[in-house]
Amino acid sequence: MSNEVRRLAVIGIGSGDPDQLTLAAVKAMRGTDVFFVLGKGREKDALTRLRRDMLAEHVPGPYRVVEAEDPWRDRSQEEPSGYAEAVHDWRRRRADVCERLIREELAPGGRGAFLVWGDPSLYDSTLAILEDIRARGEVTFEYEVIPGISSVSALAARHRVSLNRVGRPVHITPGRRLSEILPNDDGDVVVMLDAHESFRHLAGGGVWIYWGAYLGTPDEILIAGPLDEVSDRIRRVRAEARAAHGWIMDTYLLRLGPDAVDG
Structure with missing residues:
Protein backbone atom coordinates (compact mmCIF):
# COMPACT_ATOMS: atom_id res chain seq x y z
CA MET A 1 0.00 0.00 0.00
CA PRO A 147 -11.11 31.43 -3.10
CA GLY A 148 -13.18 32.62 -6.03
CA ILE A 149 -15.31 35.57 -7.12
CA SER A 150 -18.74 34.98 -5.61
CA SER A 151 -22.06 35.77 -7.28
CA VAL A 152 -22.44 38.46 -4.59
CA SER A 153 -19.31 40.26 -5.78
CA ALA A 154 -20.29 39.75 -9.41
CA LEU A 155 -23.75 41.19 -8.76
CA ALA A 156 -22.36 44.36 -7.20
CA ALA A 157 -19.82 44.76 -10.00
CA ARG A 158 -22.37 44.34 -12.78
CA HIS A 159 -24.72 46.89 -11.19
CA ARG A 160 -21.77 49.18 -10.35
CA VAL A 161 -22.74 49.50 -6.69
CA SER A 162 -21.01 48.79 -3.40
CA LEU A 163 -22.47 46.15 -1.11
CA ASN A 164 -22.36 48.38 1.95
CA ARG A 165 -23.01 52.00 2.81
CA VAL A 166 -20.90 54.07 5.17
CA GLY A 167 -20.98 52.67 8.68
CA ARG A 168 -23.67 50.09 7.91
CA PRO A 169 -23.51 46.29 7.91
CA VAL A 170 -24.29 43.88 5.10
CA HIS A 171 -26.46 40.85 5.83
CA ILE A 172 -26.25 37.79 3.55
CA THR A 173 -29.16 35.39 3.87
CA PRO A 174 -31.00 32.62 2.02
CA GLY A 175 -34.38 33.75 0.75
CA ARG A 176 -36.29 31.59 3.22
CA ARG A 177 -34.92 33.69 6.11
CA LEU A 178 -35.57 37.12 4.57
CA SER A 179 -38.78 37.77 6.52
CA GLU A 180 -36.81 37.49 9.77
CA ILE A 181 -34.48 40.33 8.73
CA LEU A 182 -36.52 43.00 7.00
CA PRO A 183 -37.80 45.58 7.60
CA ASN A 184 -35.98 45.71 10.94
CA ASP A 185 -32.40 45.41 9.66
CA ASP A 186 -30.40 48.66 9.62
CA GLY A 187 -28.13 47.63 6.78
CA ASP A 188 -28.33 46.21 3.29
CA VAL A 189 -29.35 42.64 2.57
CA VAL A 190 -27.97 40.26 -0.05
CA VAL A 191 -30.35 37.38 -0.78
CA MET A 192 -29.29 34.05 -2.25
CA LEU A 193 -31.05 30.74 -2.90
CA ASP A 194 -34.48 32.35 -3.13
CA ALA A 195 -36.64 29.85 -4.99
CA HIS A 196 -39.84 31.43 -3.65
CA GLU A 197 -39.26 35.08 -4.66
CA SER A 198 -39.41 36.32 -1.08
CA PHE A 199 -38.91 39.91 -2.20
CA ARG A 200 -42.53 40.03 -3.31
CA HIS A 201 -43.62 40.38 0.33
CA LEU A 202 -41.77 43.68 0.74
CA ALA A 203 -43.92 45.85 -1.50
CA GLY A 204 -44.59 49.33 -0.15
CA GLY A 205 -41.49 49.40 2.03
CA GLY A 206 -39.41 51.92 0.09
CA VAL A 207 -36.94 49.20 -0.94
CA TRP A 208 -34.55 49.36 -3.89
CA ILE A 209 -33.51 46.06 -5.51
CA TYR A 210 -30.49 45.11 -7.61
CA TRP A 211 -31.27 41.71 -9.13
CA GLY A 212 -29.20 39.44 -11.36
CA ALA A 213 -29.55 35.96 -12.82
CA TYR A 214 -27.02 33.69 -14.60
CA LEU A 215 -24.35 36.19 -13.56
CA GLY A 216 -21.18 35.96 -15.60
CA THR A 217 -22.71 33.79 -18.32
CA PRO A 218 -23.96 34.68 -21.81
CA ASP A 219 -27.53 34.41 -20.45
CA GLU A 220 -26.99 37.06 -17.75
CA ILE A 221 -30.02 39.19 -16.84
CA LEU A 222 -29.89 42.39 -14.76
CA ILE A 223 -32.77 44.44 -13.35
CA ALA A 224 -32.61 47.31 -10.85
CA GLY A 225 -35.05 49.84 -9.47
CA PRO A 226 -37.60 50.55 -6.76
CA LEU A 227 -39.01 47.19 -5.74
CA ASP A 228 -42.60 48.40 -6.05
CA GLU A 229 -41.94 49.24 -9.70
CA VAL A 230 -39.84 46.27 -10.85
CA SER A 231 -41.09 43.37 -8.71
CA ASP A 232 -43.61 42.15 -11.27
CA ARG A 233 -41.08 42.50 -14.06
CA ILE A 234 -38.49 40.45 -12.16
CA ARG A 235 -41.04 37.72 -11.47
CA ARG A 236 -42.10 37.60 -15.12
CA VAL A 237 -38.54 37.58 -16.48
CA ARG A 238 -37.51 35.02 -13.88
CA ALA A 239 -40.37 32.68 -14.85
CA GLU A 240 -39.58 33.05 -18.56
CA ALA A 241 -35.87 32.36 -18.01
CA ARG A 242 -36.55 29.33 -15.85
CA ALA A 243 -38.91 27.92 -18.47
CA ALA A 244 -36.37 28.52 -21.23
CA HIS A 245 -33.35 27.01 -19.41
CA GLY A 246 -34.97 24.55 -17.03
CA TRP A 247 -33.17 26.16 -14.06
CA ILE A 248 -32.20 29.54 -12.68
CA MET A 249 -29.56 30.90 -10.32
CA ASP A 250 -30.21 34.44 -9.16
CA THR A 251 -28.98 36.79 -6.44
CA TYR A 252 -30.13 40.22 -5.36
CA LEU A 253 -29.27 43.15 -3.12
CA LEU A 254 -32.00 44.95 -1.17
CA ARG A 255 -31.32 48.52 -0.04
CA LEU A 256 -33.55 50.61 2.22
CA GLY A 257 -33.71 54.31 2.92
CA PRO A 258 -33.57 57.62 1.06
CA ASP A 259 -29.96 57.11 -0.05
CA ALA A 260 -30.64 53.64 -1.52
CA VAL A 261 -29.82 54.70 -5.07
CA ASP A 262 -26.59 56.43 -4.17
CA GLY A 263 -25.13 53.25 -2.60
Whole structure:
Protein backbone atom coordinates (compact mmCIF):
# COMPACT_ATOMS: atom_id res chain seq x y z
CA MET A 1 0.00 0.00 0.00
CA SER A 2 1.38 3.42 -1.00
CA ASN A 3 2.23 5.95 1.69
CA GLU A 4 1.81 8.83 -0.74
CA VAL A 5 -0.93 11.27 0.16
CA ARG A 6 -3.79 12.19 -2.15
CA ARG A 7 -4.07 15.96 -2.52
CA LEU A 8 -7.23 17.85 -3.36
CA ALA A 9 -7.99 21.45 -4.24
CA VAL A 10 -11.38 23.10 -3.84
CA ILE A 11 -11.21 25.82 -6.46
CA GLY A 12 -13.59 28.76 -6.65
CA ILE A 13 -14.24 29.47 -10.34
CA GLY A 14 -16.50 32.50 -10.16
CA SER A 15 -20.12 32.77 -11.18
CA GLY A 16 -19.69 31.65 -14.78
CA ASP A 17 -17.42 34.03 -16.68
CA PRO A 18 -14.13 32.27 -17.55
CA ASP A 19 -12.39 35.65 -17.22
CA GLN A 20 -13.28 35.65 -13.50
CA LEU A 21 -10.83 32.86 -12.81
CA THR A 22 -8.03 34.13 -10.58
CA LEU A 23 -4.39 33.46 -11.32
CA ALA A 24 -4.31 31.24 -8.21
CA ALA A 25 -7.24 29.23 -9.57
CA VAL A 26 -5.57 28.76 -12.95
CA LYS A 27 -2.31 27.70 -11.29
CA ALA A 28 -4.14 25.14 -9.14
CA MET A 29 -6.08 23.82 -12.14
CA ARG A 30 -2.87 23.34 -14.12
CA GLY A 31 -1.44 21.26 -11.30
CA THR A 32 -4.44 18.90 -11.21
CA ASP A 33 -4.57 15.33 -12.54
CA VAL A 34 -8.29 14.61 -12.04
CA PHE A 35 -11.25 17.00 -11.92
CA PHE A 36 -14.40 15.76 -10.17
CA VAL A 37 -17.72 17.06 -11.48
CA LEU A 38 -21.10 16.31 -9.93
CA GLY A 39 -23.76 16.75 -12.60
CA LYS A 40 -27.16 18.17 -11.73
CA GLY A 41 -29.28 16.62 -14.46
CA ARG A 42 -29.89 17.33 -18.11
CA GLU A 43 -31.40 20.77 -17.46
CA LYS A 44 -28.09 21.95 -15.98
CA ASP A 45 -25.77 20.47 -18.59
CA ALA A 46 -24.73 24.05 -19.37
CA LEU A 47 -22.95 24.24 -16.01
CA THR A 48 -20.88 21.18 -16.83
CA ARG A 49 -20.06 22.59 -20.25
CA LEU A 50 -18.89 25.84 -18.67
CA ARG A 51 -16.48 23.91 -16.46
CA ARG A 52 -15.13 21.96 -19.43
CA ASP A 53 -14.75 25.19 -21.44
CA MET A 54 -12.71 26.71 -18.60
CA LEU A 55 -10.46 23.66 -18.51
CA ALA A 56 -10.02 23.67 -22.28
CA GLU A 57 -9.04 27.34 -22.24
CA HIS A 58 -6.72 27.38 -19.25
CA VAL A 59 -5.32 23.86 -18.72
CA PRO A 60 -3.05 22.43 -21.43
CA GLY A 61 -3.26 18.95 -19.88
CA PRO A 62 -3.01 16.11 -19.52
CA TYR A 63 -5.92 15.69 -17.11
CA ARG A 64 -9.05 13.62 -16.64
CA VAL A 65 -12.61 14.75 -15.90
CA VAL A 66 -14.65 12.30 -13.84
CA GLU A 67 -18.38 12.94 -13.67
CA ALA A 68 -20.99 11.54 -11.31
CA GLU A 69 -24.66 12.29 -10.71
CA ASP A 70 -25.37 14.66 -7.85
CA PRO A 71 -27.79 12.95 -5.42
CA TRP A 72 -31.41 14.11 -5.44
CA ARG A 73 -32.36 16.52 -2.68
CA ASP A 74 -35.78 16.85 -1.05
CA ARG A 75 -36.76 20.51 -1.51
CA SER A 76 -40.35 20.13 -0.30
CA GLN A 77 -39.53 20.71 3.38
CA GLU A 78 -40.46 24.18 4.62
CA GLU A 79 -40.22 23.85 8.40
CA PRO A 80 -36.73 24.60 9.81
CA SER A 81 -36.28 21.13 11.32
CA GLY A 82 -37.43 19.35 8.18
CA TYR A 83 -35.35 21.59 5.94
CA ALA A 84 -32.19 21.05 8.02
CA GLU A 85 -32.65 17.28 8.04
CA ALA A 86 -33.22 17.24 4.27
CA VAL A 87 -29.98 19.16 3.74
CA HIS A 88 -28.00 16.90 6.12
CA ASP A 89 -29.38 13.80 4.39
CA TRP A 90 -28.41 15.18 0.97
CA ARG A 91 -24.92 16.04 2.21
CA ARG A 92 -24.42 12.54 3.59
CA ARG A 93 -25.34 10.98 0.28
CA ARG A 94 -23.20 13.51 -1.59
CA ALA A 95 -20.29 12.62 0.69
CA ASP A 96 -20.78 8.95 -0.24
CA VAL A 97 -20.40 9.84 -3.92
CA CYS A 98 -17.37 12.07 -3.39
CA GLU A 99 -15.67 9.51 -1.15
CA ARG A 100 -16.05 6.86 -3.83
CA LEU A 101 -14.67 9.18 -6.52
CA ILE A 102 -11.63 10.10 -4.44
CA ARG A 103 -10.92 6.48 -3.50
CA GLU A 104 -11.45 4.96 -6.94
CA GLU A 105 -10.37 7.70 -9.34
CA LEU A 106 -7.51 9.44 -7.55
CA ALA A 107 -4.39 7.36 -6.98
CA PRO A 108 -2.23 7.94 -3.90
CA GLY A 109 0.11 10.81 -4.67
CA GLY A 110 -2.29 12.19 -7.26
CA ARG A 111 -3.86 15.65 -7.33
CA GLY A 112 -7.60 16.07 -7.70
CA ALA A 113 -9.88 19.10 -7.69
CA PHE A 114 -13.48 20.17 -7.30
CA LEU A 115 -14.44 23.25 -9.31
CA VAL A 116 -16.91 25.22 -7.20
CA TRP A 117 -19.16 27.97 -8.53
CA GLY A 118 -18.48 31.34 -6.93
CA ASP A 119 -16.50 31.01 -3.71
CA PRO A 120 -16.25 27.73 -1.75
CA SER A 121 -16.85 29.54 1.56
CA LEU A 122 -20.25 31.04 0.67
CA TYR A 123 -23.33 28.80 0.56
CA ASP A 124 -21.51 25.79 -0.83
CA SER A 125 -21.33 22.34 0.74
CA THR A 126 -18.01 21.05 -0.62
CA LEU A 127 -15.86 21.95 2.39
CA ALA A 128 -18.29 20.41 4.89
CA ILE A 129 -18.53 17.27 2.75
CA LEU A 130 -14.76 16.85 2.58
CA GLU A 131 -14.53 17.21 6.37
CA ASP A 132 -17.23 14.55 6.71
CA ILE A 133 -15.23 12.19 4.48
CA ARG A 134 -12.03 12.83 6.43
CA ALA A 135 -13.84 12.10 9.70
CA ARG A 136 -14.97 8.72 8.37
CA GLY A 137 -11.33 7.68 8.03
CA GLU A 138 -11.86 5.41 5.04
CA VAL A 139 -9.78 7.46 2.60
CA THR A 140 -6.92 9.77 3.49
CA PHE A 141 -6.20 13.06 1.74
CA GLU A 142 -5.12 16.64 2.28
CA TYR A 143 -6.82 19.60 0.67
CA GLU A 144 -6.46 23.32 0.07
CA VAL A 145 -9.05 25.98 -0.75
CA ILE A 146 -8.66 28.52 -3.55
CA PRO A 147 -11.11 31.43 -3.10
CA GLY A 148 -13.18 32.62 -6.03
CA ILE A 149 -15.31 35.57 -7.12
CA SER A 150 -18.74 34.98 -5.61
CA SER A 151 -22.06 35.77 -7.28
CA VAL A 152 -22.44 38.46 -4.59
CA SER A 153 -19.31 40.26 -5.78
CA ALA A 154 -20.29 39.75 -9.41
CA LEU A 155 -23.75 41.19 -8.76
CA ALA A 156 -22.36 44.36 -7.20
CA ALA A 157 -19.82 44.76 -10.00
CA ARG A 158 -22.37 44.34 -12.78
CA HIS A 159 -24.72 46.89 -11.19
CA ARG A 160 -21.77 49.18 -10.35
CA VAL A 161 -22.74 49.50 -6.69
CA SER A 162 -21.01 48.79 -3.40
CA LEU A 163 -22.47 46.15 -1.11
CA ASN A 164 -22.36 48.38 1.95
CA ARG A 165 -23.01 52.00 2.81
CA VAL A 166 -20.90 54.07 5.17
CA GLY A 167 -20.98 52.67 8.68
CA ARG A 168 -23.67 50.09 7.91
CA PRO A 169 -23.51 46.29 7.91
CA VAL A 170 -24.29 43.88 5.10
CA HIS A 171 -26.46 40.85 5.83
CA ILE A 172 -26.25 37.79 3.55
CA THR A 173 -29.16 35.39 3.87
CA PRO A 174 -31.00 32.62 2.02
CA GLY A 175 -34.38 33.75 0.75
CA ARG A 176 -36.29 31.59 3.22
CA ARG A 177 -34.92 33.69 6.11
CA LEU A 178 -35.57 37.12 4.57
CA SER A 179 -38.78 37.77 6.52
CA GLU A 180 -36.81 37.49 9.77
CA ILE A 181 -34.48 40.33 8.73
CA LEU A 182 -36.52 43.00 7.00
CA PRO A 183 -37.80 45.58 7.60
CA ASN A 184 -35.98 45.71 10.94
CA ASP A 185 -32.40 45.41 9.66
CA ASP A 186 -30.40 48.66 9.62
CA GLY A 187 -28.13 47.63 6.78
CA ASP A 188 -28.33 46.21 3.29
CA VAL A 189 -29.35 42.64 2.57
CA VAL A 190 -27.97 40.26 -0.05
CA VAL A 191 -30.35 37.38 -0.78
CA MET A 192 -29.29 34.05 -2.25
CA LEU A 193 -31.05 30.74 -2.90
CA ASP A 194 -34.48 32.35 -3.13
CA ALA A 195 -36.64 29.85 -4.99
CA HIS A 196 -39.84 31.43 -3.65
CA GLU A 197 -39.26 35.08 -4.66
CA SER A 198 -39.41 36.32 -1.08
CA PHE A 199 -38.91 39.91 -2.20
CA ARG A 200 -42.53 40.03 -3.31
CA HIS A 201 -43.62 40.38 0.33
CA LEU A 202 -41.77 43.68 0.74
CA ALA A 203 -43.92 45.85 -1.50
CA GLY A 204 -44.59 49.33 -0.15
CA GLY A 205 -41.49 49.40 2.03
CA GLY A 206 -39.41 51.92 0.09
CA VAL A 207 -36.94 49.20 -0.94
CA TRP A 208 -34.55 49.36 -3.89
CA ILE A 209 -33.51 46.06 -5.51
CA TYR A 210 -30.49 45.11 -7.61
CA TRP A 211 -31.27 41.71 -9.13
CA GLY A 212 -29.20 39.44 -11.36
CA ALA A 213 -29.55 35.96 -12.82
CA TYR A 214 -27.02 33.69 -14.60
CA LEU A 215 -24.35 36.19 -13.56
CA GLY A 216 -21.18 35.96 -15.60
CA THR A 217 -22.71 33.79 -18.32
CA PRO A 218 -23.96 34.68 -21.81
CA ASP A 219 -27.53 34.41 -20.45
CA GLU A 220 -26.99 37.06 -17.75
CA ILE A 221 -30.02 39.19 -16.84
CA LEU A 222 -29.89 42.39 -14.76
CA ILE A 223 -32.77 44.44 -13.35
CA ALA A 224 -32.61 47.31 -10.85
CA GLY A 225 -35.05 49.84 -9.47
CA PRO A 226 -37.60 50.55 -6.76
CA LEU A 227 -39.01 47.19 -5.74
CA ASP A 228 -42.60 48.40 -6.05
CA GLU A 229 -41.94 49.24 -9.70
CA VAL A 230 -39.84 46.27 -10.85
CA SER A 231 -41.09 43.37 -8.71
CA ASP A 232 -43.61 42.15 -11.27
CA ARG A 233 -41.08 42.50 -14.06
CA ILE A 234 -38.49 40.45 -12.16
CA ARG A 235 -41.04 37.72 -11.47
CA ARG A 236 -42.10 37.60 -15.12
CA VAL A 237 -38.54 37.58 -16.48
CA ARG A 238 -37.51 35.02 -13.88
CA ALA A 239 -40.37 32.68 -14.85
CA GLU A 240 -39.58 33.05 -18.56
CA ALA A 241 -35.87 32.36 -18.01
CA ARG A 242 -36.55 29.33 -15.85
CA ALA A 243 -38.91 27.92 -18.47
CA ALA A 244 -36.37 28.52 -21.23
CA HIS A 245 -33.35 27.01 -19.41
CA GLY A 246 -34.97 24.55 -17.03
CA TRP A 247 -33.17 26.16 -14.06
CA ILE A 248 -32.20 29.54 -12.68
CA MET A 249 -29.56 30.90 -10.32
CA ASP A 250 -30.21 34.44 -9.16
CA THR A 251 -28.98 36.79 -6.44
CA TYR A 252 -30.13 40.22 -5.36
CA LEU A 253 -29.27 43.15 -3.12
CA LEU A 254 -32.00 44.95 -1.17
CA ARG A 255 -31.32 48.52 -0.04
CA LEU A 256 -33.55 50.61 2.22
CA GLY A 257 -33.71 54.31 2.92
CA PRO A 258 -33.57 57.62 1.06
CA ASP A 259 -29.96 57.11 -0.05
CA ALA A 260 -30.64 53.64 -1.52
CA VAL A 261 -29.82 54.70 -5.07
CA ASP A 262 -26.59 56.43 -4.17
CA GLY A 263 -25.13 53.25 -2.60
